[in-house]
Amino acid sequence: xxxxxxxxxxxxxxxxxxxxxxxxxxxxxxxxxxxxxxxxxxxxxxxxxxxxxxxxxxxxxxxxxxxxxxxxxxxxxxxxxxxxxxxxxxxxxxxxxxxxxxxxxxxxxxxxxxxx
Amino acid sequence: xxxxxxxxxxxxxxxxxxxxxxxxxxxxxxxxxxxxxxxxxxxxxxxxxxxxxxxxxxxxxxxxxxxxxxxxxxxxxxxxxxxxxxxxxxxxxxxxxxxxxxxxxxxx
Numbered sequence: 001x002x003x004x005x006x007x008x009x010x011x012x013x014x015x016x017x018x019x020x021x022x023x024x025x026x027x028x029x030x031x032x033x034x035x036x037x038x039x040x041x042x043x044x045x046x047x048x049x050x051x052x053x054x055x056x057x058x059x060x061x062x063x064x065x066x067x068x069x070x071x072x073x074x075x076x077x078x079x080x081x082x083x084x085x086x087x088x089x090x091x092x093x094x095x096x097x098x099x100x101x102x103x104x105x106x107x108x109x110x111x112x113x114x115x116x
Numbered sequence: 117x118x119x120x121x122x123x124x125x126x127x128x129x130x131x132x133x134x135x136x137x138x139x140x141x142x143x144x145x146x147x148x149x150x151x152x153x154x155x156x157x158x159x160x161x162x163x164x165x166x167x168x169x170x171x172x173x174x175x176x177x178x179x180x181x182x183x184x185x186x187x188x189x190x191x192x193x194x195x196x197x198x199x200x201x202x203x204x205x206x207x208x209x210x211x212x213x214x215x216x217x218x219x220x221x222x223x224x
Contacts, residue, residue, distance in 0.1 A: 004158075033211055042203045042214030043159065056210055091158065104149070105212060107158035 002026060004108035006092050012114045013082055020078045021111045025094030032075050033105060034067055035091040036060070043091055043107075049075060082115045089113075118142035120204055120215035127221045128194055136189045136218045138204035145206040148180045148187045153217070154200045163189065164207075194222050 005024040013019050025032050030051050035043035046065070048056040051072035061067075064082075069075040079086055089112050093105035120140045128134040138148070147166040151159040165171050165180035165187060177190040191198055199222045205212040 031210075040216070042205070042217050043212075045211040045213065048211050093159075104161045104164065105159075107160070109158050 004092055004094055004106050006090075006108035006111050008111055009109060010112045010114075012116060015084060015115055016081055018078065018080045019082060019113065020076055021090055021092075021113075023075045023077070023092030023108060024073075025075070025092070026106055029094035029096050029106070030072065031095045031097065032069055033093045033095075034075070034077050035093065035107075037089045037091055037110070038087075046077075046090075079113075082113075084115045087113055087115045118145075118206060118213045120206065120213065122202075122204060122215045122218045124216070125219045125221070127223060129223050130194055130196060132194050133190065133192050134194060134220065136191075136202050136204075136220065138187045138189070138215055140185050140187070140204070140206060140215075142206050142213070145208050147207050148178070149205045149207055149212060150176075150178050150189045151203045151205060151214070152200050153203065157200075159203065162202075191220070196222050196224065198222050 007022045032049040034046040037043045045058050046061050047067045049069040052069050064080045067077045089110040091110045093107045095105045122138050149164045150162040152162050153159040163178035165178050170179050175192045180187045201217040201219050203214045203217045205214040
């Protein structure tokens with residue numbers, strides 16, 4: 001399978017614990033995105049990497065959230081001191097730059113986080 | 117800021133045609149995209165309009181009018197498997213900003 005892979009698929013954690021999610025993008029894609037999606041809503045942008053550089057972060061991304069993409073390959077998203085409001089589906093997507101500005105993003109299946 | 121509005125739900129019968137509208141308020145963007153998401157699944161790309169007008173991809177067509185801040189997705193010859201959520205999204209070259217989605221239910 002050469003699509004975007006995310007692990008784990010599900011994570012249940014107690015409030016206050018730290019969690020880390022991993023995303024393996026499509027290998028030739030230099031752009032990687034993290035989104036968060038809650039029930040009945042569209043994905044909300046969290047952060048964007050071009051190769052290993054984190055070029056954009058949403059104001060939604062509090063200081064408890066950190067993302068890395070060492071060597072421009074896989075990426076990790078860590079949430080420290082989780083809160084119940086962090087419960088959501090965390091989606092990773094990757095893409096290549098298109099001259100038309102078409103950011104056709106290929107999404108992974110997501111990691112569903114439940115904070116209890 | 118950017119906001120996109122879509123109807124929350126649409127119901128149609130198999131074989132019919134349905135149009136899902138998207139109105140937006142945003143300043144400067146490259147184009148309008150449409151994504152499909154089945155329950156429990158990942159969003160998948162359907163269509164992109166960089167320019168005003170109609171883009172056709174098989175049973176799906178998408179339209180954009182920048183002067184009206186409006187776009188739509190047209191689904192023809194509806195099939196049961198088209199039951200899903202559909203999101204419009206604007207591209208500013210980097211990340212996408214999504215609408216809240218339209219849940220399409222196709223009935224036999």
